[in-house]
Amino acid sequence: MNTEGSQLEIISVHVPKTAGTAFKKVLEQVYGFESVIVDYPGAHRKKFNSQWEARKSQIKVIHGHFGVNKYEKYFPEAKKIAWIRHPIHRLISHYFFWLNQPLNKIENTSQRLLVENQISLLEFAQLPDIKNITSRFLNRREVTDFYFVGIQELFKEDLNELKEQLGWGDFDIEYTNKNTYSNYEKKIQNILSEPKLIHKLEEINSDDVEFYQAALKNREERINQETKSPKKNDKNINNCSDQLTKIRHKLETLNSRLKQTMVLLEESQTQDSSGQVSEPEIQEVSKNNQNKIDGENDSRLFQIQNAIVERFQIFRGRFEFAGGPIFPNNIPGVFRHRRGDSGGRPKYVDKNFQSANTNDSQIDNSKYYHGRYIYGGFFNGHFGHVLTESIHRLWAFNSSTYDGIVFAVLSPRPRRVSLPTYTPPQWFDQVLDVMGIPGAKCIFVSDRGMFEHLVIPEAGSELLLGIKEWYRPYLERLQERILNLTHNLRKNLTDLKLFLGRSHIPLNGSVAGEKYLESLLVDEGYISFKPENYNFLEQLSYLVNTKKIIFTEGSAIYLLELINYLDTDIACIPRRGNNQHFYPHIYNKCNKYIVAGNVENCEQLGSYNMEKGGKGISISKRPYEIIESLKNHNFALLKNWHENFFLDQEKSDIMSYIAQGYTALENKEAVYCLKIIEKYLEMRKTSLKQPQENSVAPMSNNLELSQKSDNIDIKSRSGRLNKIASINQLSTYLEIGVSKGITFNAIKIKNKVAVDPKFRFNTAQYATENVLFLEVTSDEFFRHHAKRFEPFDLIYLDGLHTFEQTFRDFCASLSCAHTKTIWLIDDTCPGSYAQAQSSLQRCRQLQKISGEKDGSWMGDVFKVVAAIHDFFPQYSFATFPDHGQTVVWNQWRTDFEPRWNSLETISRLEYSDFVELQGTIFKREAYENIFERIRHNFAQS
Structure with a gap:
């Protein structure tokens, strides 16, 4: 951008639906139409460069939809001004404003998705370019980084204050873009009356809520300061007092959750780590300085x-x-x-x-x-x-x-x-x-x-x-220096994906089994990055040019301390249970940061030379949680993941760690090494039970922990079904939703019935006296055909991927069951927000927008598990770890307690509910645990 000869005074960021258009008209009145240039997506942006070159010496203001960083680097002395609005009110206004636009004028892909599919407000809020939109426009700066942050709800008062600060002349205020959506005010009130929805929206937009709260507090402090100024006459003092009263009134009308958050923040600022109130001198800079x-x-x-x-x-x-x-x-x-x-x-x-x-x-x-x-x-x-x-x-x-x-x-x-x-x-x-x-x-x-x-x-x-936000400008300058120093090194490094592991330094702290995950990631294009093999500038070159980073908790990632912000997704694999507090300095430095799996999933086995210590070895109690997390957040596909292979690597890593640790010991005291083995065996004891007895299998010197196998591949759908069938010698099988027959034709049960409205293979090749194919809908099957069959031993539901249809199939199939019937329900664990859509078309649109490469669609079938949980206490259920299937069998649940007690409420569950409840209702369990539970229950009945 050529800035020579420019006289820019103001960078005005227009966050959507915050009175930005009205403020633009004020700017045009104050500075003149030719002195204001706008930067909005579409036609305006295409004309911007030519207009800038033609009249840059006249331009005093740049205004529009852009991040504040875009122009600040060219005009560091310009005054940065922004208007904001209560995040939930802004979101609602944005939602209905877009809904009201004619389809032929829409260019934005998210708006087109909204208008074409009429997605819900909650779905709209979770779109990547809508979530925390204010914070993204303001590049996650602090309020004090701006010359002026106005509150849209107090537009006139704040505009007059800005007028006084900048010495503007008079102007007229013209409100534009008012929301004309039918019954808009009534719809707002209906939405605001749903506390659960508001709570979810606040969680989704937590950054915006925090910034808005800080802006309100800053404004109140500013006006309080003005009222104390001796330079103000009585009239101005009264005006400020009136404004303060209005602010307080506005604050009282905001939702109670926001006010409670402010109180908690104020309390936390006056307490030290022990919970005691700090001395007054700790609260402000010393007067003696x-x-x-x-x-x-x-x-x-x-x-x-x-x-x-x-x-x-x-x-x-x-x-x-x-x-x-x-x-x-x-x-x-x-x-x-x-x-x-x-x-x-x-x-x-x-x-x-x-x-x-x-x-x-x-x-x-x-x-x-x-x-x-x-x-x-x-x-x-x-x-x-x-x-x-x-x-x-x-x-x-x-x-x-x-x-x-x-x-x-x-x-x-x-x-x-x-x-x-x-x-x-x-x-x-x-x-x-x-x-x-x-x-x-x-x-x-x-x-x-x-x-x-x-x-x-x-x-x-x-x-x-x-x-701290005031520190960011220094880091920005340091980052610019780093980019200049690494310019030549970065020329051939583009769109990198890095894995920073610790398997090569096991005695310094590691996670057993990591090598196997590392090999899968390398197969998907990740670079196994060992920082010690590169000099400092080379390390920085890789980091600033990467798009995805997966790292095992440790020090290699700390180079980001020198960086202000990277457009990078980062996932941490924890090796200590309190990991959630370890990396707050990364949260706001990257596009996305996650802890892969649940931190409680991490179990420290100890160190070879002490009971506890940072250099010990850890295991993941439920490895699939890490895998699902990486898949759900689009870090990797991991289609070749096999838990047994991971566990084999885990055992090998533990024995290698113990061997190396024992060699490193000076006194050759093996007590801590033995404790590691004991703790590991205790953690993995569920995999040690033999099929027909409860005794633990003898252990060999190489820690062989695998149990006897009946050679059934339980990783495939048909393998799981055949394994279930073998538990109780099942002989009759019903499958709803057969499609190409891949699963159905691989089931080793004598009597089988297939139901599908349109088979996609030649059924005549497989049909026999005991194997029947009925080309009808599931509703028609239960209405006209089901009564002619004896009750089925095993029922597989894999029909239409919607809650309504799958739940109806389950309820209808109860009439075709007996006390030992087992059900397997497919697609109960969606891997992403897009995959959880009940509409295939909507799923594909969201996947296209988000860039999700996994083309799976599971619909909202997961709600069936919630319905069984609340309304069928006589049935136990468990969910397999890999593909996401839930098995159901006849066994009363002693801990039965409905959570929602409403099918309507269950029908409105969102993907966020599924994610939230993965540790309880939607919890995944190890294969053998599930098979053993079913086996045990049937043996008692």
């Missing part, structure tokens, strides 16, 4: 004169640090060493405060440093901790102002034990090079030292707490 060090960032810097700095020591049991700078008692909390606790609140881990006993007489004169220094934090040489806790104060350093950077070395040794001069690892020099900081400027305190002027910057990001 009179030295203005950096005019723009003085409130983020704290200076200590003649500061004593000691090396750090960790008291592991209490997770407290001793050492570092000796702080004055009034230092604000933001300058101290903090991490997040399990609730995401700041936890102070340092205890080094000034007291009457503080003695500087022990400082050697050779360790007194004259000049001005920046404090960088503690330094322990661990790659992950250095990048998360030792570089985020360095934003304040520049060579012209400061003489160096001070790090306090962290050591497990007591401070009374002297340490030699500390030399940082070589890779840290590369980190500093990327940041543009000379390594010679760093001082590593390994004992004790005193610094004439020590400046402590606020950390821009903190472990387990994440990045």
